[in-house]
Amino acid sequence: MPRVHNRTILTTQRLRIHQSRYTVHMLIKPLYPPITHGSSTAIFVSLSIPQPIGNTMIGGNGGTKKRHRVGSNSRLSSTAALIDSSRPEGTLTEVSHKPLPSSSSIRRSTSRHSIPPLASSVSNGFNDPTTADVILRLYLDQSSPFDSDDSETQLAVDSSSEFQIYLHSTVIRRSKYFSALLSDRWKKDSSEIDYYRFNLAVPSSAGSINNHVTVLQLLYSNEISSAIDTASTALELLPIALELLFEDCVTACVRYLEAVPWTEEEERVVLSLIPLLRDEESSELLARVSPPKSDLSEEMLHGLILTAIHNHPNMAFAKAFVAKLLRDFSSREAARRVLDKSFETSLNVVKESLEEYSSPDFRGDHNETEAIQRLNLHTAMTNGRHLLWLIERMIELRAADKAVKEWSEQASFTADLQRAFRDDAWRNIVPGLPSVILRCTCKLANAVAAGVILASRQVRMKLVKDWLPVLIVCKDNMTPMLTNHKSLYLELEETFLKIISTLPMSEAQELLQQCLSFSTRNVEDCPHLVSAFTTWFRRANRQLQGDHYQLS
Template sequence: MIPTNPKKRQRVPHHSTSMRHPSSADLTRSDSSQKLRRSNSNASFNEGVFVRRATPADSSSFNDATTADVILRLYVDHDTPFAADDSAGEDDVQIYLHSDVLRRSKYFAALLSDRWQNPNLNNGVDSKNNNNSNCSRFICLSFGVSANKPNSISNHETVLELLYTDNFSSVINNVSTALDLLPVALELLFEDCVKACVRFIEAVPWTEEEEKRVIETIPFLREEESRELLLRITAEDDSCEDMLHGLILVAIHNHPNMAFVKAFVAKLLRDFSSRESARRVLERAFEETLKIVKGSLEEYSSPDFRGDETEAIERLNLHIAMTNGRHLLWLVERMVELRVADNAVKEWSEQPAFTADLQRAIRDDAWRNIVPGLPGILMKSTCKLANAVTAGTILAARQVRMKLVKDWLPVLIVCKDNASPLLPSHKTLYLELEQTFLRIISTLPMSDSQELLQQCLSFSTKNVDDCPHLVTAFNTWFRRATRPPQADDDDG
């Protein structure tokens, strides 16, 4: 994560530039230890003092040899950043510039101040190192650019040309260009260009590759310049979980196109990088939704109201239970899918009061006309969790497995006895849950399975051949019960 308050580097002059006379070379060497503090972007050095910069004269134009007083040689520095190569290379570029315009760059303002303070240095020219016959009237400079950056010469030319205008938008018109020019503007301490690049980068979208470059550039910006960029790419430690939780709540409660939104949020959860974060978010939503379902059934089963409002409130409570029961099933499906339902199974197995309220509600005839699908929707959640236990995707402890069957087996029996005639989908669901409960019972100690199997006699049908799962469960129990005890090691 990018630090929100890094120690920003002070911008210092580039050290590979040299003036071609002894005193200016000394200045260039001393630049490596000198730190220039940035102030108002409209200020520059003039004879060693910060002054308000003047607008460049209309007669000054970029690379105009007739009016220029500075010749700048841009060359590719293949050695150290402090080396000034005197030999001309094929990639070198010579540019005619104006000292009054260069003052917009604090770097050049500081570099040229030596000449302004020492006007008797033969125009600041070391004729031995300069072959240009016109150097007698020019200040001749060389500036080394990095060989490791693509288009480095071209980018420096562009920034130098921007010294001659305030219309940065004509050049800085895409993120890639802004990111190319920003390091050069920082290098030359060209404040107006730095601000224009940062302002453009902050205001427009980025590609993933551009975002990486922005992150690499941020440490070189001042705190106030990087603040908006940091807000865009950094967040609190728990913000991802808050975001996922909010998406889940919107998907299951507030969005009209619920089915499509649920499918999209399910994909986000599957693709999320942190499985533990997804677990915490789903468990939080599961507990909140389960609390609503439990509360509505408790109020329905044990009303504390009287009078004409009774029927209306009963209907309301049943509808709340039904709606949130659907949400609960979706959450259970997501948890099982992501294999993070361990705590949900444990929570579901510790609901004696909830299952008791549910049994009372099912025995009442009112739900059939109001929410006929309520028993089935809650038993689907039970079936999803129980199947995950038998499949081994949830490794539940013995006590959890026993309590899961002990609390929810009576609900299954009541659902079958009070849902007549059974809907085809419910009949299939209940049969699947019978088989699953019997398989879980087979994983319990003999004494526990003996007690629970006796409650499963209601699974039997008129034709014994129609309930093979029940026959198999009892045959398994009796086979184990009649097996001779294992001999001790001492008995050989």
């Protein structure tokens, strides 16, 4: 569902803020009637900002709701606040009928440790008691059950637990939160009030007071962006700016985050804050971390595979890198789909090239026809190597089931290969082509024989039936120049015989008869063939007697 944003909801008695996973209310009308003494009147409001926990805010009542912020004509959302009249020492300070205190710096009401260095007062500016008409008391909310147990954090909390800051109502109205508090609807008579006292509770976490003071200082600044120099700073200030509805600060933080890199932890915080932003504010952040469509990662992987096997100058390095990405990819099914798609593409190119080579068009010029034939062989060779790499990756990820089935249904392709390999033309053009094609077959057949790929009986039978003739043709046309292929042929022979042993005896009988070409001058040189026939005959001579099989 689209996010609904509410930054401006004013009622006569209540401001409400909807934070991600919490709801807290703040009564804005004075708890007591304005106290008048002579010509001085003060109004008191107690504010409480909940503690952020990840992407949640913990409020006074423990409830959780999503925070909404809206657009142009209604941009004020209440903050999480609750008038606390039961806090020890009085959350609402008694009114002083004397002039404002003359302290020239942020004052700490109670503390057991020294005050951390914060901003000093500026004449007619931030924290100037001589001209201020708002006294804001910042205190740490120690009641949260989520307070850290870390000793260093607790020390930092204890050393800056409460401060009193002098502000100017004309300035802090820049925050729509304070603007709502100071609006005329909460005053009995604006002419009767000389200054306000607000109590603002902040989370009990390290740096919380300092971060709130920084945001309050920025209300007095026209150069907000100059105070934000790291992503962590922006992420510390942004939640507070959102709470106080300080739009200029929100914009500055978001713009900084859009432009700089993030650590993994910072990215998690960004993701937790995005729901609190308006659509136009969060669009750039979302574009960085959220795919526009669900299959974007698959498109990326497929593009990387195509680049690695076709276009990259350092192909070996690129292939190694893509292989690692595939191994580490979070979704095995997505990797399987990408590899299946790439496998099918490369296989089709090899098949089309061999088909054109095996059935050439001789109607054109002889030299042109020969050039086309050479091109077809080179295309088949290049894409055959790509195919071999893809098969290796699929077997590595145990995702070659579809490839084995596809490879077993290539009667037309294997017929083209037999015609091509019976011709001598390929020997001087692509002498390694038979080796590449048979290595693809050997990889898949080995995976089937070893149980890495659990192929059906029909697939096992067709795999041997279609590719056994290709192996036989390659062996029959082997020349001394290609004797290095002998070990490959022998490995594929043994693998085919293993697969044949898994088939019903009638199918095994038909295929074993074609394997006589595996025999050699010395019978001792083909033990795999001897073993295969011995096994078949042992099974053939076994008769059923009663409930047991036995040799006759």
